[in-house]
Amino acid sequence: MTKRAPTIEALTALFGDRISTAAAIRDQHGHGESWHPTALPDAVFFALSEDEVARAVRICADHATPIVPFGAGTSVEGQVQAVNGGISIDVSRMKRIIAVRAEDMDCTVEPGVTRVELNDYIRDLGLFFPVDPAGEATFGGMASTRASGTNAVRYGTMKDMVLSLRAVLPDGSVLRTGQRAKKSSAGYDLTRLMIGAEGTLGIITELNLKLAGIPQQVSAATCSFPDLRSAVRTVVETLQCGVAMSRIEVADEVQVKAFNLYNKTSFPEQPMLFLEFAGNPKGVAAEIEIVHDLALGNGGGDFQWANTEEERRALWRARYSAVASNKMLKPGAMGMSTDVCVPISRLVECIEATKQDLLRSSLPAPLVGHVGDGNFHLYILFDPNDPAEMREAERISEELAERAIAMEGTCTGEHGIGLGKRKFMNRELGNPAIAAMRAIKAALDPQNIMNPGKMLP
Amino acid sequence: MTKRAPTIEALTALFGDRISTAAAIRDQHGHGESWHPTALPDAVFFALSEDEVARAVRICADHATPIVPFGAGTSVEGQVQAVNGGISIDVSRMKRIIAVRAEDMDCTVEPGVTRVELNDYIRDLGLFFPVDPAGEATFGGMASTRASGTNAVRYGTMKDMVLSLRAVLPDGSVLRTGQRAKKSSAGYDLTRLMIGAEGTLGIITELNLKLAGIPQQVSAATCSFPDLRSAVRTVVETLQCGVAMSRIEVADEVQVKAFNLYNKTSFPEQPMLFLEFAGNPKGVAAEIEIVHDLALGNGGGDFQWANTEEERRALWRARYSAVASNKMLKPGAMGMSTDVCVPISRLVECIEATKQDLLRSSLPAPLVGHVGDGNFHLYILFDPNDPAEMREAERISEELAERAIAMEGTCTGEHGIGLGKRKFMNRELGNPAIAAMRAIKAALDPQNIMNPGKMLP
Numbered sequence: 012m013t014k015r016a017p018t019i020e021a022l023t024a025l026f027g028d029r030i031s032t033a034a035a036i037r038d039q040h041g042h043g044e045s046w047h048p049t050a051l052p053d054a055v056f057f058a059l060s061e062d063e064v065a066r067a068v069r070i071c072a073d074h075a076t077p078i079v080p081f082g083a084g085t086s087v088e089g090q091v092q093a094v095n096g097g098i099s100i101d102v103s104r105m106k107r108i109i110a111v112r113a114e115d116m117d118c119t120v121e122p123g124v125t126r127v128e129l130n131d132y133i134r135d136l137g138l139f140f141p142v143d144p145a146g147e148a149t150f151g152g153m154a155s156t157r158a159s160g161t162n163a164v165r166y167g168t169m170k171d172m173v174l175s176l177r178a179v180l181p182d183g184s185v186l187r188t189g190q191r192a193k194k195s196s197a198g199y200d201l202t203r204l205m206i207g208a209e210g211t212l213g214i215i216t217e218l219n220l221k222l223a224g225i226p227q228q229v230s231a232a233t234c235s236f237p238d239l240r241s242a243v244r245t246v247v248e249t250l251q252c253g254v255a256m257s258r259i260e261v262a263d264e265v266q267v268k269a270f271n272l273y274n275k276t277s278f279p280e281q282p283m284l285f286l287e288f289a290g291n292p293k294g295v296a297a298e299i300e301i302v303h304d305l306a307l308g309n310g311g312g313d314f315q316w317a318n319t320e321e322e323r324r325a326l327w328r329a330r331y332s333a334v335a336s337n338k339m340l341k342p343g344a345m346g347m348s349t350d351v352c353v354p355i356s357r358l359v360e361c362i363e364a365t366k367q368d369l370l371r372s373s374l375p376a377p378l379v380g381h382v383g384d385g386n387f388h389l390y391i392l393f394d395p396n397d398p399a400e401m402r403e404a405e406r407i408s409e410e411l412a413e414r415a416i417a418m419e420g421t422c423t424g425e426h427g428i429g430l431g432k433r434k435f436m437n438r439e440l441g442n443p444a445i446a447a448m449r450a451i452k453a454a455l456d457p458q459n460i461m462n463p464g465k466m467l468p
Numbered sequence: 469m470t471k472r473a474p475t476i477e478a479l480t481a482l483f484g485d486r487i488s489t490a491a492a493i494r495d496q497h498g499h500g501e502s503w504h505p506t507a508l509p510d511a512v513f514f515a516l517s518e519d520e521v522a523r524a525v526r527i528c529a530d531h532a533t534p535i536v537p538f539g540a541g542t543s544v545e546g547q548v549q550a551v552n553g554g555i556s557i558d559v560s561r562m563k564r565i566i567a568v569r570a571e572d573m574d575c576t577v578e579p580g581v582t583r584v585e586l587n588d589y590i591r592d593l594g595l596f597f598p599v600d601p602a603g604e605a606t607f608g609g610m611a612s613t614r615a616s617g618t619n620a621v622r623y624g625t626m627k628d629m630v631l632s633l634r635a636v637l638p639d640g641s642v643l644r645t646g647q648r649a650k651k652s653s654a655g656y657d658l659t660r661l662m663i664g665a666e667g668t669l670g671i672i673t674e675l676n677l678k679l680a681g682i683p684q685q686v687s688a689a690t691c692s693f694p695d696l697r698s699a700v701r702t703v704v705e706t707l708q709c710g711v712a713m714s715r716i717e718v719a720d721e722v723q724v725k726a727f728n729l730y731n732k733t734s735f736p737e738q739p740m741l742f743l744e745f746a747g748n749p750k751g752v753a754a755e756i757e758i759v760h761d762l763a764l765g766n767g768g769g770d771f772q773w774a775n776t777e778e779e780r781r782a783l784w785r786a787r788y789s790a791v792a793s794n795k796m797l798k799p800g801a802m803g804m805s806t807d808v809c810v811p812i813s814r815l816v817e818c819i820e821a822t823k824q825d826l827l828r829s830s831l832p833a834p835l836v837g838h839v840g841d842g843n844f845h846l847y848i849l850f851d852p853n854d855p856a857e858m859r860e861a862e863r864i865s866e867e868l869a870e871r872a873i874a875m876e877g878t879c880t881g882e883h884g885i886g887l888g889k890r891k892f893m894n895r896e897l898g899n900p901a902i903a904a905m906r907a908i909k910a911a912l913d914p915q916n917i918m919n920p921g922k923m924l925p
Contacts, residue, residue: 114704114813157653168651170660171628184900192809193841194625195878196614196664197885197896198923199905203627203660207653224710247571253681255712291758294751301748352649356571384650421652428654439654443641447912448656454911455904466655 015053015096018076022056022067022098029057040081040091040099044146046345046395046404047089047430052079052099059104061177061185061216068214069183071098075458078181080210082122085146086156087348088429090209094464100214102151108132109217116222117174117191122151122215129220138222141166144425145331151215156427157207161258161330164250164383165289168425172221175202178213181456191219204451209427210462212455226289229257230299231323232314234286234306235279239263239366239378241309242282243359246382248305250355254298258287259383260330263366265340266377273336274329279312284382285330286314333379337390340375344392347404350432351415352386352424361418362387365411374403386424413438428466436468472510472553475533479513479524479555486514497538497548497556501603503802503852503861504546504887509536509556516561518634518642518673525671526640528555532915535638537667539579542603543613544805545886547666551921557671559608565589566674573679574631574648579608579672586677595679598623601882602788608672613884614664618715618787621707621840622746625882629678632659635670638913648676661908666884667919669912683746686714687756688780689771691743691763692736696720696823696835698766699739700816703839705762707812711755715744716840717787720823722797723834730793731786736769742787743771790836794847797832801849804861807889808872809843809881818875819844822868831860843881870895885923893925 023030031037032054041049058064071078077097084091093099105121108129112118113136120129125147130139143160144153152158154176159168166172175189188201205212236242242261249256262270262285267278286302288295303314317323337346353361362378369376369389380387391407393400412422412435422435437445448467452459470476480487488494489511498506515521528535534554541548550556562578565586569575570593577586582604587596600617601610609615611633616625623629632646645658662669693699699718706713719727719742724735743759745752760771774780794803810818819835826833826846837844848864850857869879869892879892894902905924909916 112811112813114708115811116707117811157651157657159651163651167628170651170657171624180900180904184903186900186904187898188901190873190878190896191811191876192843192872192878192881193812194614194616194620194627194809194843194881196807196880196882197878197889198664198893198901199669199908200614200627200657200660200664201901201904203657204908207655207657212656224708226710250573251571251681253683291751291754293754294748297748297750350653352651354569354572354574354648355650356569386649386651415649416647419648421647421649421654423653424649424651425653432654436655439647441644443637443643444645444655444658446641447637447643447658450911451656451661451908454907 013053015076018071018074018098019054021070025066026056026063031055039084040101041093043084043086043089043091045087045089046347047092050092050094052093053096055099055101057101057104061179064100064102064179064214064216065183065185067100068179068181071460072181072183072458075460077460077463079462080151080155080214082149082152083125083147085148086152086429087426088431090156090427090429090465092430102214103149111136113138115191117219118222119217119219120150121217123149125149133222137225139225140220141223142169142172145334150218154206154215154218155208155210157425159425161260161381163381164259165255165257166223170203170206173202173206174219174221176205176215176219177217178205178215180213181458181461186213207427209429209466211452211466212461228292228295229287229289229323230295231287231317231326233278233283233326234314235281235283235312237281237310239282239362240359241311242284243362243382245284245306245309245311247355249302250383252301254301256286256383257289258285260285261380261382261387263378265375266333266379269336269340269377270329270332272339273332276329285326334390337377337392340377341392343394345395347391347393347408348426349389349408349411350423350426351411351420352384353415353418353420355385357418357420358382358385361414364414368407368410372403372407374400376407384424385420430465433466433468470510472533475528475531475555476511478527482523483513483520488512497558498550500541500543500546500548502544502546503804504549507549507551509550510553512556512558514558514561518636521557521559521636521671521673522640522642524557525636525638528917529638529640529915532917534917534920536919537608537612537671539606539609540582540604542605543609543886544883545888547613547884547886547922549887559671560606568593570595572648573681574676575679576674576676577607578674580606582606590679594682596682597677598680599626599629602791607675611663611672611675612665612667614882616838616882618717618838620838621716622712622714623680627660627663630659630663631676631678633662633672633676634674635662635672637670638915638918643670664884666886666923668909668923669918685749685752686744686746686780687752688744688774688783690735690740690783691771692738692740692769694738694767696739696819697816698768699741700819700839702741702763702766702768704812706759707840709758711758713743713840714746715742717742718837718839718844720835722832723790723836726793726797726834727786727789729796730789733786742783791847794834794849797834798849800851802852804848804850804865805883806846806865806868807880807883808868808877809841810872810875810877812842814875814877815839815842818871821871825864825867829860829864831857833864841881842877887922890923890925
């Protein structure tokens with residue numbers, strides 16, 4: 012009989028067997044997709060509607076029981092670990108696509124819908140939702156971590172693609188942050204406050220999302236370079252020419268080797284760019300010419316085109332296979348993903364200093380990145396049973412975060428703070444920002460029941 | 469000797485004649501550019517640096533004296549009226565352009581810099597800042613009202629173009645909301661919280677702004693239509709075709725008449741679109757063809773091209789002359805500007821219902837709008853000495869706001885709430901949103917000294 016028994020009893024009385032205390036269910040909800048240790052909730056509640064979420068939150072509030080919002084469990088910084096126990100409120104069964112409005116190029120979805128599900132549903136309308144984190148995340152989770160992905164260089168991040176949302180606040184009231192106008196100056200931007208709040212201010216229960224038109228033509232290619240500097244210079248020059256790339260991604264030679272091992276591809280094992288152009292055919296042709304010239308000028312090889320839709324999908328499947336591919340490099344290893352983002356002018360310097368640091372280390376750490384945004388990831392492979400390797404992975408990760416912050420960048424471009432990055436918050440943002448965040452958290456969640464222990468240092 | 473005398477004395481001891489209690493100065497700082505009645509501050513402080521702002525705020529905080537941040541005084545919803553008296557802190561002399569980083573396509577400016585000043589300064593670098601409200605506003609003010617303008621359809625609003633900012637909080641501490649990475653998931657989005665806060669949470673003292681590349685080719689044209697519906701349909705269809713217009717603006721026949729009177733132009737006195745295409749020449753040519761076909765299909769006339777840079781400037785000068793032009797329609801009149809924004813699918817219906825309503829009224833009310841965003845303005849002309857006309861103007865404005873809200877839109881797309889739109893906040897956003905805003909305000913400004921009486925109902 013835990014101290015959460017009264018909460019669980021009250022929830023069970025209302026929701027029956029959609030409250031689970033089964034060990035396997037609690038374990039599955041005690042961790043995301045990362046190296047952070049599991050922390051079990053006392054129970055899991057599978058909610059089916061906003062009203063159910065609100066009723067469950069009110070019960071938890073009555074007993075000051077911690078709540079951890081849960082979607083697909085794909086977060087990588089320990090966002091769903093129930094560090095103080097309590098109730099994991101799983102919204103993954105809230106999967107309704109409530110409305111798609113082609114004329115407005117927007118839609119309304121429940122938080123358990125995933126981007127793949129939505130894109131399958133709207134493809135015939137000539138529309139798509141561009142934000143594409145690697146995991147099969149839910150929209151609730153993507154919004155909560157301010158996620159992005161390969162399309163952010165053109166379409167922005169979740170911050171840019173959510174029109175407004177609904178959320179259950181810590182007192183059980185239901186917040187509506189706005190309506191569906193493309194822009195509004197009506198009061199504090201509560202939409203953006205909830206996006207990236209990692210479930211510490213409430214549980215997102217509905218989202219109005221912007222959609223984008225599927226471009227007339229999409230052309231994708233890869234291009235190899237003699238060194239990382241040349242590849243990244245090409246990206247910087249492309250952006251400066253005003254070319255609106257739809258995707259521009261880098262992989263270092265270690266990452267390319269992993270891609271080849273896993274996908275049986277035969278990319279030259281040297282740094283490469285994944286490129287995608289999109290728009291009307293004449294505009295795309297002109298842009299390809301510009302970028303091709305820039306790549307050549309930086310010593311890049313010929314563009315290898317994905318000519319058919321099938322080849323293009325295969326190309327991006329390879330890029331998306333980074334995590335799975337990387338595990339081929341060190342069987343049995345666990346991965347620690349870094350997520351720095353720096354101003355473009357510092358990107359070459361940041362990457363080169365990082366590669367220098369890696370020369371000192373025995374751990375493989377492939378590098379892949381959304382370089383159009385200045386954002387790149389190392390996936391540091393370490394043996395979870397070897398404390399020295401784990402410490403070494405942490406050292407690399409921490410030094411990289413500090414390096415990015417010193418270059419006016421951030422320790423996290425798209426993964427969020429969770430448990431893993433709390434120690435960098437003060438350094439990156441300063442004490443007044445942390446004090447303001449604490450004041451906002453205390454004002455909206457005075458009992459500190461919403462995902463306690465996360466984000467704030 | 470007012471009750472603010474101790475504050476004014478303490479400020480004068482520090483800042484000498486940069487504290488003014490002169491009647492003309494106070495009057496100039498007691499109103500923006502709108503019909504809202506003047507409300508005088510007790511004194512005006514012309515700050516020269518962030519440190520001075522912080523010291524002044526600490527003095528005001530010690531005496532619980534209200535503070536009203538002031539830039540160019542171009543706001544239109546009563547944002548700068550000192551309704552509780554106190555100190556107007558004028559940052560318009562904080563005019564340093566601290567850094568322009570062409571490679572990062574960003575810059576750092578003080579809050580008193582205006583967009584025209586910045587654009588003059590960076591033009592030779594091939595860069596520009598796209599957000600363009602009609603007034604010669606400062607960046608501090610533009611951020612504080614979440615301003616937009618004619619380029620928002622392509623580049624977004626201040627919410628999208630500010631990377632991060634610094635602000636003096638109500639306790640005199642200096643908040644830094646982030647660094648210069650293009651994206652970050654580090655904690656609550658304090659940048660977006662300060663943008664649109666209308667000076668109620670702090671005084672913005674520095675901004676990191678994104679810049680855009682000046683496109684290779686820019687082509688502008690006008691096109692007349694038999695009725696508003698046809699013009700707006702053309703806009704909706706253009707957006708649906710994924711054409712990335714750089715500007716697409718509508719004016720109704722009343723507005724066109726005013727343009728002609730003021731600018732000595734000879735636009736046909738029927739609804740018209742102002743169009744601007746931008747990008748690489750081949751892409752632009754393809755887009756022009758698409759939009760031209762759509763316009764023809766909706767009964768539009770031939771495109772009238774602004775062929776030279778000079779003609780293009782003249783075209784946009786005409787569009788920007790709306791407020792000055794409108795005064796020609798009713799000499800001696802004052803204008804009440806509305807600012808609704810609705811989902812594109814409701815735009816025709818919203819505009820037609822509004823035009824129907826105007827048929828009942830004797831007041832001229834030209835219509836102009838950023839229709840690519842679903843945002844349009846009436847400029848309702850009334851005699852300020854005739855209470856019946858003023859009431860009639862308010863009736864039109866209020867019914868329009870209610871109509872937009874009922875269509876899932878907003879009462880303000882870009883002007884902000886200030887004093888004028890407070891009454892619509894509850895209806896548009898609901899009580900939990902207002903309660904959350906109040907809680908945030910109380911948490912960050914417990915003495916309620918930052919621009920009190922504004923925004924919240």
